[in-house]
Amino acid sequence: MSVLQMQRISICALKKDRKPILEKLQSMGIMEISLSLEEDKDFQKMDTMNARMSFEKAAAAADQALDILESYAPVKKSMLSALEGKALVEKAVYQKVTDQKEELLKTANRLYALDKEKAELKANILKLENQIESLKPWLALDVPMNLAGTKKTALLLGTMPGPAGVEDIFRILAEKASKIEGADVQIIASEPDTVYLAVLCMKTDVREVEEALRSAGFAKPAQVWENQPAKEKVYLENQIREIKGRISEIEKEIKGEAAVREKLKILSDYYRVRAEKYEVLGQIPQTGRTFVISGYVPKQNAQEVEQFLSVNYDCVVDVEDLKEGEEMPILLKNNPFSASVEGIVESYGLPHKGEIDPTTIMSFFYVFFFGMMLSDAAYGAIVAAACFIVLKRFPRMGAGMKKSLRLFMYCGISTLVWGILFGGYFGNIVDIVSEKFFGHTVTVPALWFVPLNDPMKLLVYSMLFGVIHLFVGLGIKGYMCLRDGKVMDFFCDVVLWFMLLTGLILMLLPSDIFASIAQTQIVFPAAVNTLAKVLAIAGAVGIVLMSGRSSKNPGVRIALGAYDLYNVTGWLSDALSYSRLLALGLATGVIASVINQMGSMMPNNIFGIIGFVVIFIVGHLLNLAINLLGAYVHTNRLQFVEFFGKFYEGGGRPFNPFKTNTKYTDIKEETLT
Amino acid sequence: MSIMSELGIVYALLGAAVAVLFAGAGSAIGVGIAGQAAAGVVTEDPSKFAKVLIIQLLPGTQGLYGLLVGFITLSNIGILGGDIAQIDVKTGLLILAACLPIGIVGLLSGIAQGKTAAASIGIVAKKPDQFGKAMLFPAMVETYAILALLISFLAVSGIKIQ
Numbered sequence: 029m030s031v032l033q034m035q036r037i038s039i040c041a042l043k044k045d046r047k048p049i050l051e052k053l054q055s056m057g058i059m060e061i062s063l064s065l066e067e068d069k070d071f072q073k074m075d076t077m078n079a080r081m082s083f084e085k086a087a088a089a090a091d092q093a094l095d096i097l098e099s100y101a102p103v104k105k106s107m108l109s110a111l112e113g114k115a116l117v118e119k120a121v122y123q124k125v126t127d128q129k130e131e132l133l134k135t136a137n138r139l140y141a142l143d144k145e146k147a148e149l150k151a152n153i154l155k156l157e158n159q160i161e162s163l164k165p166w167l168a169l170d171v172p173m174n175l176a177g178t179k180k181t182a183l184l185l186g187t188m189p190g191p192a193g194v195e196d197i198f199r200i201l202a203e204k205a206s207k208i209e210g211a212d213v214q215i216i217a218s219e220p221d222t223v224y225l226a227v228l229c230m231k232t233d234v235r236e237v238e239e240a241l242r243s244a245g246f247a248k249p250a251q252v253w254e255n256q257p258a259k260e261k262v263y264l265e266n267q268i269r270e271i272k273g274r275i276s277e278i279e280k281e282i283k284g285e286a287a288v289r290e291k292l293k294i295l296s297d298y299y300r301v302r303a304e305k306y307e308v309l310g311q312i313p314q315t316g317r318t319f320v321i322s323g324y325v326p327k328q329n330a331q332e333v334e335q336f337l338s339v340n341y342d343c344v345v346d347v348e349d350l351k352e353g354e355e356m357p358i359l360l361k362n363n364p365f366s367a368s369v370e371g372i373v374e375s376y377g378l379p380h381k382g383e384i385d386p387t388t389i390m391s392f393f394y395v396f397f398f399g400m401m402l403s404d405a406a407y408g409a410i411v412a413a414a415c416f417i418v419l420k421r422f423p424r425m426g427a428g429m430k431k432s433l434r435l436f437m438y439c440g441i442s443t444l445v446w447g448i449l450f451g452g453y454f455g456n457i458v459d460i461v462s463e464k465f466f467g468h469t470v471t472v473p474a475l476w477f478v479p480l481n482d483p484m485k486l487l488v489y490s491m492l493f494g495v496i497h498l499f500v501g502l503g504i505k506g507y508m509c510l511r512d513g514k515v516m517d518f519f520c521d522v523v524l525w526f527m528l529l530t531g532l533i534l535m536l537l538p539s540d541i542f543a544s545i546a547q548t549q550i551v552f553p554a555a556v557n558t559l560a561k562v563l564a565i566a567g568a569v570g571i572v573l574m575s576g577r578s579s580k581n582p583g584v585r586i587a588l589g590a591y592d593l594y595n596v597t598g599w600l601s602d603a604l605s606y607s608r609l610l611a612l613g614l615a616t617g618v619i620a621s622v623i624n625q626m627g628s629m630m631p632n633n634i635f636g637i638i639g640f641v642v643i644f645i646v647g648h649l650l651n652l653a654i655n656l657l658g659a660y661v662h663t664n665r666l667q668f669v670e671f672f673g674k675f676y677e678g679g680g681r682p683f684n685p686f687k688t689n690t691k692y693t694d695i696k697e698e699t700l701t
Numbered sequence: 702m703s704i705m706s707e708l709g710i711v712y713a714l715l716g717a718a719v720a721v722l723f724a725g726a727g728s729a730i731g732v733g734i735a736g737q738a739a740a741g742v743v744t745e746d747p748s749k750f751a752k753v754l755i756i757q758l759l760p761g762t763q764g765l766y767g768l769l770v771g772f773i774t775l776s777n778i779g780i781l782g783g784d785i786a787q788i789d790v791k792t793g794l795l796i797l798a799a800c801l802p803i804g805i806v807g808l809l810s811g812i813a814q815g816k817t818a819a820a821s822i823g824i825v826a827k828k829p830d831q832f833g834k835a836m837l838f839p840a841m842v843e844t845y846a847i848l849a850l851l852i853s854f855l856a857v858s859g860i861k862i863q
Contacts, residue, residue, distance in 0.1 A: 483855060611854070615765055615769055615850075618772055654762070657758060657759075661840045
C-alpha cells in the first residue's frame with residue numbers, strides 16, 4: 029500500500045568483472061542506473077556509441093526480416109493472440125541462437141535484399157508495361173521505328189491531334205508544302221483524339237513536309253524502338269515473364285526461410301538487450317582498472333544485491349539512504365487485489381515526492397462504484413467469468429494487461445453483487461420470459477430494492493457514498509499534513525472544512541427539502557440541531573479567517589478566506605456528480621428491458637423463439653459493451669476528478685530499472701542465486 | 702368534448718419523441734465528428750483502432766439516455782402495452798416538459814462531447830500512453846447530460862397517471 033522506499037547503491041569493482049556484473053544487474057532488473065559522478069581526469073567514460081549503434085542496427089535488421097517474413101508467409105493468429113504475451117525460451121535454445129548470430133544476421137540481411145530486389149523488379153515490370161502501352165498504336169507498322177528511310181526517301185513517324193483522315197493530311201500538305209514532289213501518308217492507328225501516321229517523302233523535301241505537318245500539330249513519338257513494334261512487343265512481354273518468374277522465385281525463397289522466424293525473434297532480442305547494456309556501459313565512469321556504477325534500488329532488495337555482489341566479486345558496494353530533496357523514482361507495491369488498479373493510478377500520474385500511494389484506498393471505491401454503475405447480475409457474471417478464463421488461458425500475458433483484466437474481474441464480481449441487490453438479471457429477462465413462454469410472470473425479488481421503482485432512495489444513497497468518498501479524500505489530505513508536521517495546515521484546510529461540511533449536512537437532513545427527496549422526515553434532538561449550526565458557523569468563520577493566512581494584509585486575507593469559502597459550491601457539485609451512480613445504473617437496466625421488450629414482441633412459435641434469441645444475444649452484447657465503457661469512464665472520472673481533487677496531484681517519475689528489455693521472448697533464467 | 706381536450710396523449714408522446722429525437726441527433730452528430738477524427742488516425746496508424754473507437758463511442762451515450770427517458774414515458778402512458786391511458790392535457794404537457802431536459806441537453810452536449818472526443822483522439826494519435834487522460838475530457842462533458850437525464854427521469858416517473 030505504498031510507494032517503495034528507494035536507496036542509492038554504488039558499486040566500485042574491478043574492470044575484469046565489468047561484464048558479468050553488468051549482465052547480472054541487467055538480468056535482476058531491480059536497479060535504475062543513475063550516475064551522479066562527473067567525468068574527470070581519473071574517471072573516464074567509454075565511448076560505446078558505435079558498438080551500440082551496430083547492435084541497434086542488427087536488432088532493427090532482424091525486426092525488418094521478421095516483418096518481411098510476416099508479409100510473405102503470415103502466421104495465422106487468433107483474435108486473442110495479443111493476450112498471449114512473450115514466448116518463454118529455454119536458456120539452451122537462446123545460447124544456440126546466439127552462437128549462430130552471424131549466420132542469422134546474414135539471413136536477415138539476405139531476406140531484406142531479396143525483398144528489395146522484388147520491389148525493384150516490380151517497378152521494372154511497371155516500366156515495361158508502360159512501354160508496351162505506348163507501343164500499342166504502332167503495332168501495325170511493319171518496319172523498325174528508327175528507320176530513317178531509304179536512299180532517296182525519308183520516313184517520318186509521329187502523331188497528330190485527331191480525328192483526321194488521310195485526305196485531311198494530304199490537304200494540309202497541299203496547302204502548306206505545295207512545292208514538294210510527292211508524299212505518301214499512311215495512318216497506322218487512329219484514336220478519338222490522336223492519329224498515328226507514317227509519312228514517306230523524298231529526302232530533299234523532308235524539312236518542308238515536317239514543317240507543314242508540325243504546323244498542324246504533328247509530333248514525333250516520345251520513344252523509338254529499334255525493332256518492328258510487333259516484335260518489340262513480344263520481346264517486352266518475354267522480359268516481363270522472365271521478371272515475374274524471378275519474383276516468384278524470390279517469394280519461394282523467402283517463404284522457404286519461414287522456419288528461421290523464431291530464431292530471428294531471439295536474435296532481435298539478443299541485440300536489443302546488448303544495445304541496452306552498452307548504453308549503460310557508456311555511462312559508467314572507469315579508471316584503468318576499476319569502474320563505478322551507481323543507481324536506485326528498492327530498499328527491500330538492496331541487501332540482496334549488496335550481498336550477492338560482494339560475495340561473488342572483488343568490489344565495494346555502498347548502500348545509502350537518499351539525500352534530502354533527491355527525487356526518487358516511484359515503484360508502487362500493493363496487495364494483489366489493490367495492485368490491479370495500479371494501472372489506473374499510473375494513467376493519472378504516479379505519486380510525486382512526499383505523496384502517499386492512493387492505490388489501496390482507491391481500489392475498494394473503484395470496484396464498489398463500478399459495480400453500482402453496471403449493476404446487472406448477469407452482466408457482472410459474464411464479465412467476471414470472461415476475465416477469469418482469459419487470465420487462466422494466457423498466463424504469460426503482459427503485466428499491464430494482466431492487471432487490467434484482474435481489475436475487470438473484480439469489477440464483474442462487484443457488478444454481480446449489486447445486480448443481486450437491485451434484482452437485475454439481463455434487465456428484467458426473468459419476468460419477460462416467464463410471462464411470454466410460461467404464461468405467468470415470475471419476478472426475481474431484489475435483495476435490497478429495485479432502483480427503477482424507488483429512484484429517489486438510490487439517489488440519496490449515491491450522494492451518501494459520494495460524501496463518504498470525498499470525506500475519505502479530505503481525510504487523506506489531513507493525514508499527509510499531520511505526517512509532515514503541518515498542524516496548522518491540518519487544522520485550517522481539513523478540520524475546518526470537516527466542521528463546516530458536517531454542520532451543513534446535519535442542517536440539511538431535518539429540512540423539508542431533504543424530507544421530500546428521501547420521503548422520510550428526519551428529526552434530530554434540539555442539541556444536534558444546535559451543534560450543527562455551531563459547527564457550520566465555526567467552520568465558515570474559521571475558513572474566512574484562516575484560509576488566506578499566507579497573506580499579511582488583513583483585508584486581502586479576509587477576501588481570500590471568503591473566496592475559499594465559496595468552494596462550498598465545489599463540494600456541492602462534487603457530491604451531485606455522484607448522481608451518475610444512479611443514472612448509469614438505470615441506463616443499463618432500462619436499455620436491457622427495452623431489448624427484452626423487443627424480443628418479446630416476436631410471435632410465440634419456433635421462429636419467434638429464434639428471433640428472440642438473436643435479439644437477446646445481439647442486444648445484450650451491445651448494451652453490455654456500451655455500459656461497460658460508460659462504467660469504466662465514469663468510475664475513472666469519480667476517482668480522478670472528485671476523489672483525487674481533494675488530496676492528490678501525481679506527477680512522480682516511474683522507476684525504470686536496467687533490465688532485459690525484450691520484445692518477443694522471455695529467456696528462462698535463474699533469478700537471484 | 703372538443704378535440705383540444707383530447708390532445709393529452711399526443712403531448713405525452715411528443716415528449717417521448719423529443720427525448721429520443723434530440724438526444725439521438727446530438728449523439729449522432731457527436732459520434733460523427735469524433736468518427737472523422739478517428740478515421741484520420743487509423744489511416745496513419747491502424748494499431749490505434751481500438752483506442753480511438755472507444756473514444757469515438759463516448760458521445761454516443763446521450764442517445765441512450767434519450768432512449769431511456771422515451772422508453773419510460775412510453776411505458777408510463779401505456780403505449781407499449783397497447784392499453785393507452787387516459788391523459789388530460791395538463792398531464793400531457795407535464796410529460797412533454799419533463800422530457801425537455803434530456804432532449805435539449807442531450808442534443809447540445811452530444812455535439813460538444815463529439816468535438817471534445819475529436820480533440821482527445823488527437824491526444825491518442827500523438828501520445829497513446831495518455832489514453833486514460835484523453836478519455837476523461839469527453840467524460841467531463843457527459844456529466845451535464847447525466848444531470849439532465851436524472852431530472853427528466855425523476856420528473857417522468859414522478860408524474861402520476863390515472
